[in-house]
Amino acid sequence: MKRILIIDDSATILLSMEGVLAKAGYAIDKASSGEQALTMLNDGLRPDLIITDLYMGAMTGTDLIRLARQVTGLRFTPMLMVTTESQQDKRIDAKTAGATGWLVKPVAPAALLQVVRQVLPER
Amino acid sequence: MTSARTAALDWRSCAGACVVALIAVLAAWLGGVPLVSSTAALILVATMIATGLTIAILRHFEPARPPQPGTVAKPLPSAPSLIETPNYSSEVPSQTRDGLAMLGRQIDSYRPLFNKVKVEATAINEETETAATGIILRLQSVDHAISDLLEFLASSNSNDKVIALIERTEAHLDSNRRLINDFVIRRGNDIEESRVRFQDIEEVTARLAKTIGTIRTIARQTNMLALNATIESARAGDAGKGFAVVAGEVKLLARQSDKAAVEISRGLDSLCQAIAASVDLLIEKRIERERSELDTISDAIGELTENIERLVSHQRDVLEKVHGESERIAQPILQLIGSIQFQDITRQRLESLAGEFDQATIHLGLIEDSMSDLSKGNHVPELTNLITLTATSRSPVSRQPGDLAIELF
Numbered sequence: 001m002k003r004i005l006i007i008d009d010s011a012t013i014l015l016s017m018e019g020v021l022a023k024a025g026y027a028i029d030k031a032s033s034g035e036q037a038l039t040m041l042n043d044g045l046r047p048d049l050i051i052t053d054l055y056m057g058a059m060t061g062t063d064l065i066r067l068a069r070q071v072t073g074l075r076f077t078p079m080l081m082v083t084t085e086s087q088q089d090k091r092i093d094a095k096t097a098g099a100t101g102w103l104v105k106p107v108a109p110a111a112l113l114q115v116v117r118q119v120l121p122e123r
Numbered sequence: 124m125t126s127a128r129t130a131a132l133d134w135r136s137c138a139g140a141c142v143v144a145l146i147a148v149l150a151a152w153l154g155g156v157p158l159v160s161s162t163a164a165l166i167l168v169a170t171m172i173a174t175g176l177t178i179a180i181l182r183h184f185e186p187a188r189p190p191q192p193g194t195v196a197k198p199l200p201s202a203p204s205l206i207e208t209p210n211y212s213s214e215v216p217s218q219t220r221d222g223l224a225m226l227g228r229q230i231d232s233y234r235p236l237f238n239k240v241k242v243e244a245t246a247i248n249e250e251t252e253t254a255a256t257g258i259i260l261r262l263q264s265v266d267h268a269i270s271d272l273l274e275f276l277a278s279s280n281s282n283d284k285v286i287a288l289i290e291r292t293e294a295h296l297d298s299n300r301r302l303i304n305d306f307v308i309r310r311g312n313d314i315e316e317s318r319v320r321f322q323d324i325e326e327v328t329a330r331l332a333k334t335i336g337t338i339r340t341i342a343r344q345t346n347m348l349a350l351n352a353t354i355e356s357a358r359a360g361d362a363g364k365g366f367a368v369v370a371g372e373v374k375l376l377a378r379q380s381d382k383a384a385v386e387i388s389r390g391l392d393s394l395c396q397a398i399a400a401s402v403d404l405l406i407e408k409r410i411e412r413e414r415s416e417l418d419t420i421s422d423a424i425g426e427l428t429e430n431i432e433r434l435v436s437h438q439r440d441v442l443e444k445v446h447g448e449s450e451r452i453a454q455p456i457l458q459l460i461g462s463i464q465f466q467d468i469t470r471q472r473l474e475s476l477a478g479e480f481d482q483a484t485i486h487l488g489l490i491e492d493s494m495s496d497l498s499k500g501n502h503v504p505e506l507t508n509l510i511t512l513t514a515t516s517r518s519p520v521s522r523q524p525g526d527l528a529i530e531l532f
Contacts, residue, residue, distance in 0.1 A: 008467075010252070010466075010467040010470060011252060011256050012252055012255040012256060012259065012463055012464070012466045012467050012470075013464060013467045015256060015259040015260070015263075015460075015463075016259055016460055016461055016463045016464050019259060019262070019263050019266070019457075019460040019461075020457060020460060020461050023266065023270070023457060055471070084467070084468055084471055091530065095532045099532060100531065100532060101529065101530060101531040101532060102529070102530045102531075102532070103528065103529050103530075104528045104529070105464050105467060105468055106461070106462065106464035106465060106468065107461070107464065107528075107529075108458075108461055109457050109458060109460070109461035111528075111529060112461070115529055115531070118531065119531070
């Protein structure tokens with residue numbers, strides 16, 4: 001079973017995405033901040049996919065992706081940014097940091113699952 | 124333009140406005156404009172002066188020009204927590220000080236309003252997040268119940284179990300039906316065997332009848348011999364008298380033998396008739412009744428089997444319907460769970476508004492500082508435009524036409 005780490009400071013988003021992805025058969029880990037997610041990754045969590053919000057307090061999703069890419073075993077792990085932000089410069093920042101893709105909220109369940117299956121093709 | 128120059132211009136504007144107001148009143152008075160009273164005239168003058176002051180202050184605080192390329196906006200100083208009563212300089216006219224104090228109080232009244240807006244926005248965020256979380260949890264609860272039902276229907280093979288149970292029942296019913304048929308056949312064989320045995324009895328009876336006929340023939344011949352012996356004994360005279368007695372006894376025995384043979388024959392006939400009657404009454408009719416009853420049982424079993432098949436078919440339809448309806452309900456629930464994301468977007472918009480109100484509060488504090496400096500006759504620094512400040516705050520939903528909702532790099 002593929003494991004997905006979701007990071008968002010909104011409990012609503014965490015529950016919503018967990019509901020959609022868990023129903024599709026994925027194992028879900030959740031974090032409410034970039035710092036918490038980075039701690040989980042440094043403690044050994046190795047998800048098959050990371051989905052993160054952009055604005056989450058001190059550490060942004062772009063910061064998290066940049067730091068997570070330096071964690072052993074996560075160099076090629078797909079990392080998606082899911083945010084309300086749509087500005088092109090923010091997208092470029094995320095891409096430079098190592099993001100795999102950019103999704104603008106709200107993301108329809110079918111679209112979310114399609115993207116997840118696209119970046120996890122071996123499932 | 125420097126602040127000092129601006130202030131000078133503002134005071135010139137103020138003075139000009141006051142002069143214009145006085146001239147207007149004087150001209151109206153001299154021109155015969157029917158003013159109600161001198162008090163009304165004074166109120167009008169005061170209003171005009173206040174208007175002039177307001178225009179002067181507004182011109183002083185009018186939005187700054189856009190920053191020139193290469194310039195950096197000044198960092199925001201921290202806003203005072205409370206409005207302090209300005210220590211107005213005695214060099215500033217008292218009317219100006221009063222006007223500035225009044226405007227300061229007006230500006231200060233916005234602070235609790237902005238704070239209330241921020242508190243309300245935070246409360247709305249918390250309430251909607253709590254409600255959205257509750258909705259998602261309830262939807263997930265419903266979804267889990269449906270999933271459990273579908274999983275039960277799919278993995279527990281309840282339909283197959285019922286079918287297997289019914290198949291076993293049908294096997295039992297078939298077994299019973301075969302037992303009944305075997306019983307009927309066995310009963311038929313018993314009847315046939317009984318008939319064969321009766322035929323054996325009839326054959327034995329027929330042989331006995333022949334033997335009886337032989338006995339009767341022998342009795343008649345013996346009687347004839349006894350008659351001849353009687354005749355011959357009569358011819359012999361006295362010497363034959365004893366022989367005549369023997370001949371008479373033989374004749375009597377022959378008649379008794381014949382009579383006994385006749386009675387035996389009649390008894391055999393009665394016996395045959397009785398046996399035939401038993402076969403008819405006790406076997407055939409009884410077997411017929413049993414066959415009828417067994418047929419009734421067999422029909423009942425057949426009807427039971429058909430009912431079970433109808434039950435299986437109905438149950439299969441029900442299960443398919445439940446499965447289809449469950450799938451139909453599960454999809455909208457998933458859509459609803461996904462659509463709750465609107466709460467996060469609303470939250471970010473409200474947080475953005477609260478941030479802008481924070482900026483406005485800080486800006487009001489700066490205006491108050493400037494007014495205080497103004498009342499003291501001090502230098503008033505140029506302020507950054509509020510719109511410029513709020514434009515740097517986080518944009519909640521800034522998706523532009525043409526922006527991709529999903530983009531894979």
